[in-house]
Amino acid sequence: MSFTEFPSRLLEEAVNEFASLPGIGRKTAFRLVMNLLRRNPAEVERFGESILRLRSGICYCKVCNNISDTEICNICGDPKRDKSIVCVVENIQDVMAIENTRQYKGLYHVLGGIISPVDGIGPADLKIDSLEEKVKEGGISEIILALSTTMEGDTTNFYLYKRLSKYNTFITTLARGVAIGDELEYTDEITLGRALNNRNPYQQ
Amino acid sequence: MSFTEFPSRLLEEAVNEFASLPGIGRKTAFRLVMNLLRRNPAEVERFGESILRLRSGICYCKVCNNISDTEICNICGDPKRDKSIVCVVENIQDVMAIENTRQYKGLYHVLGGIISPVDGIGPADLKIDSLEEKVKEGGISEIILALSTTMEGDTTNFYLYKRLSKYNTFITTLARGVAIGDELEYTDEITLGRALNNRNPYQQ
Numbered sequence: 216m217s218f219t220e221f222p223s224r225l226l227e228e229a230v231n232e233f234a235s236l237p238g239i240g241r242k243t244a245f246r247l248v249m250n251l252l253r254r255n256p257a258e259v260e261r262f263g264e265s266i267l268r269l270r271s272g273i274c275y276c277k278v279c280n281n282i283s284d285t286e287i288c289n290i291c292g293d294p295k296r297d298k299s300i301v302c303v304v305e306n307i308q309d310v311m312a313i314e315n316t317r318q319y320k321g322l323y324h325v326l327g328g329i330i331s332p333v334d335g336i337g338p339a340d341l342k343i344d345s346l347e348e349k350v351k352e353g354g355i356s357e358i359i360l361a362l363s364t365t366m367e368g369d370t371t372n373f374y375l376y377k378r379l380s381k382y383n384t385f386i387t388t389l390a391r392g393v394a395i396g397d398e399l400e401y402t403d404e405i406t407l408g409r410a411l412n413n414r415n416p417y418q419q
Numbered sequence: 420m421s422f423t424e425f426p427s428r429l430l431e432e433a434v435n436e437f438a439s440l441p442g443i444g445r446k447t448a449f450r451l452v453m454n455l456l457r458r459n460p461a462e463v464e465r466f467g468e469s470i471l472r473l474r475s476g477i478c479y480c481k482v483c484n485n486i487s488d489t490e491i492c493n494i495c496g497d498p499k500r501d502k503s504i505v506c507v508v509e510n511i512q513d514v515m516a517i518e519n520t521r522q523y524k525g526l527y528h529v530l531g532g533i534i535s536p537v538d539g540i541g542p543a544d545l546k547i548d549s550l551e552e553k554v555k556e557g558g559i560s561e562i563i564l565a566l567s568t569t570m571e572g573d574t575t576n577f578y579l580y581k582r583l584s585k586y587n588t589f590i591t592t593l594a595r596g597v598a599i600g601d602e603l604e605y606t607d608e609i610t611l612g613r614a615l616n617n618r619n620p621y622q623q
Contacts, residue, residue, distance in 0.1 A: 221515070222486045222494070222514065222515065223477055223486050225469075225477050226473065226477060228469045228472075228473075229469045229473045231469075232465065232469045232470075237451070238447070238450075239451075246442075248473065249511075250441055251440075251470065251473060252473065252474065252486075259470060259473065259474035260471060260474065261436065262470055263467045263468070263469075263470035263471035263473075264467070264471070265429070265432045265433045265435075265436045265467075266466055266467035266470065267471075268429050268432075268433075269429050269432075269452065269455060269456065269463065269467075270455065270456065270463035270464065271460065272429045273430060281426050282430055282456070283426055283427055288426055307426060310426065311424070311426065315424075
């Protein structure tokens with residue numbers, strides 16, 4: 216079934232909107248819209264309203280740029296978190312991933328991206344100035360660079376290190392090594408090489 | 420990444436709404452919502468509004484139950500269509516599929532489903548009374564039963580035939596046979612048997 220003609224302009228508009236989402240084709244979009252049409256009006260209204268509220272209501276934390284419903288996010292506002300450690304991440308998905316480990320009790324700083332010349336993203340497009348301000352103000356003992364282990368991540372790490380190392384702050388990165396559950400046989404040589412160089416004393 | 424905690428309630432609500440759609444899991448829903456968040460506010464507003472308008476603005480044609488922006492749909496309102504032929508279909512997707520063939524110039528009647536005791540759908544749940552009214556009023560020379568070739572479709576065909584055959588209207592069904600492009604070797608025996616019984620004179 217191709218979609219040359221829709222019986223309704225409203226239907227067509229809704230299908231077009233859904234089809235604009237990544238990974239959703241026109242057939243899937245049509246299926247989703249038909250599902251909405253079969254629901255009761257209150258439910259569909261809630262769906263539409265949640266999208267309207269999402270963009271207008273969500274703000275970004277003034278301190279760390281994390282997504283938030285309030286000016287200061289739950290993490291930055293939590294008196295139990297250690298304000299002397301700041302973990303620098305690319306986006307809020309990374310904040311959620313680290314939060315889910317339940318291993319980290321410091322604060323975050325969300326860059327909103329990563330330096331990527333191919334995509335035309337330079338340092339000025341990221342929240343690096345505000346990070347430098349934070350470090351300059353003092354009170355931060357450690358900056359953890361928790362970026363992806365890609366070329367872009369390494370570039371951004373290098374750039375951040377250059378800019379932040381002049382302040383009296385300890386700069387660390389996540390440990391690189393063999394992932395839990397990985398078999399050595401199938402681990403790539405760069406990872407395995409780094410894991411060998413960064414070997415740790417055996418702990419029982 | 421599991422989603423134990425969201426940094427924002429609005430974000431969580433939007434993810435829940437998207438995850439309620441068929442075939443969309445929580446990870447995909449999150450990805451879609453993050454895509455919306457990266458767009459400019461006007462675009463997201465248009466998305467939300469299109470969903471709100473969809474359910475409140477769309478109506479069903481008073482004549483054929485097809486989806487429509489107006490009381491009478493484009494097809495029923497078109498003076499060039501042959502009003503003496505009515506094609507009975509299950510849903511509006513079927514109307515669109517037949518319209519896309521560009522072979523049919525009559526009207527439609529959308530049942531809004533198919534008789535399916537397993538799903539608890541009986542004749543009273545479908546738009547059969549209004550179809551009978553239409554036929555009783557006269558002026559219809561042919562009813563084409565264009566339902567799926569499933570057990571439910573056959574049941575519905577049989578029921579409709581029983582109810583409509585007392586009026587002086589010619590009742591037909593779609594031709595059953597070997598699909599265009601199908602190899603005989605892989606055609607199921609019931610289809611092949613029907614195609615043999617309903618064979619047509621060869622036309623050059």
